Amino acid sequence: MTIVPALDLFVAGVVLVVAVWTVAVRNTSSAVVGFVAYGLLLALVWVRLGAPDVALTEAAIGSGLTGALLIGAAARLRAGESTVAAERPGVPVRLLIAALATVVAAAIAGVLLSLPDPAPTLAPEATANAGATGLGNPITNVLMAFRAMDTMLEKVVLLLAVLGIWSLSPDAAWGGRPHLPHRAEPDAALEFLARVLTPVGVVLGIAVLWVSADHPGGAFQGATILAAMWLLVLMAGLGEVPDIGRRRLRLALVVGPAVFLTIGLGGLVVSGAFLSYPQGFAKPLILAIEFAMILTVATTLGLLVAGPPVAGPPAAGSAAAGSPARRAAP
Numbered sequence: 607m608t609i610v611p612a613l614d615l616f617v618a619g620v621v622l623v624v625a626v627w628t629v630a631v632r633n634t635s636s637a638v639v640g641f642v643a644y645g646l647l648l649a650l651v652w653v654r655l656g657a658p659d660v661a662l663t664e665a666a667i668g669s670g671l672t673g674a675l676l677i678g679a680a681a682r683l684r685a686g687e688s689t690v691a692a693e694r695p696g697v698p699v700r701l702l703i704a705a706l707a708t709v710v711a712a713a714i715a716g717v718l719l720s721l722p723d724p725a726p727t728l729a730p731e732a733t734a735n736a737g738a739t740g741l742g743n744p745i746t747n748v749l750m751a752f753r754a755m756d757t758m759l760e761k762v763v764l765l766l767a768v769l770g771i772w773s774l775s776p777d778a779a780w781g782g783r784p785h786l787p788h789r790a791e792p793d794a795a796l797e798f799l800a801r802v803l804t805p806v807g808v809v810l811g812i813a814v815l816w817v818s819a820d821h822p823g824g825a826f827q828g829a830t831i832l833a834a835m836w837l838l839v840l841m842a843g844l845g846e847v848p849d850i851g852r853r854r855l856r857l858a859l860v861v862g863p864a865v866f867l868t869i870g871l872g873g874l875v876v877s878g879a880f881l882s883y884p885q886g887f888a889k890p891l892i893l894a895i896e897f898a899m900i901l902t903v904a905t906t907l908g909l910l911v912a913g914p915p916v917a918g919p920p921a922a923g924s925a926a927a928g929s930p931a932r933r934a935a936p
Contacts, residue, residue: 645669
């Protein structure tokens, strides 16, 4: 056995060990750390499988953003963790859970093993028509042409998730702003890092989107980098989360789905099918959707981490309806 297969087997073994440890560990913070490590290892696995786009998504969304959300949830639940840990289910309940998990795993394995050989696929048809969009990246081509409806609905789901988090705030806080609990001290190292790293991260996030037409990348991956830079600025105390009543913020949240839906309806009129791109205009229309999507996704991901708005007077310059500054404006 050469060194490369040996390393692949080692990584696969580490992934299994980290997965089991993440599920079995009793401490919430340790489980979250294990989950983040598990996502980064999976990204490495996807790289070894020749799927860099999936690896970028796993590292950015599966490990990065989800890990940040879980860290925030673990911090909020830390006070009652000891009480929950003491309420351990009995042996019959644990045996029932294990039996159900075994049945589900066996059913999934049975379905996979019963697939015909070769398995049914639309890959030949997708490959034969890939040149119609003018995109060199097959992943972007599939997501924006053959699975455009799924891609559009993903943005709607993110918007609904933000609305769900905002709905957790009391009525008195509606129109206020989310508040990040972790802020850096004045002249801290985090502030220096935010000032140095943010410009580079913004350029990198836009570049990841721009090259996705022909190389691995995409709006989700680029938006995650932009959201991380925004959160870094907020955590360093160099900025504030805007009031949720600001029109610019709400416009940023809906511009991605709005542009996607508008182009989709235009395809219905011009080409006779919803989300069908006119011949010769597919690539510029897809790029327009991607640039609108990166703004929506980056804003959404940042607001998901920031959490629901809290009560308090609106900041100066807020466009919240009914504010004194708003009424006094000429």
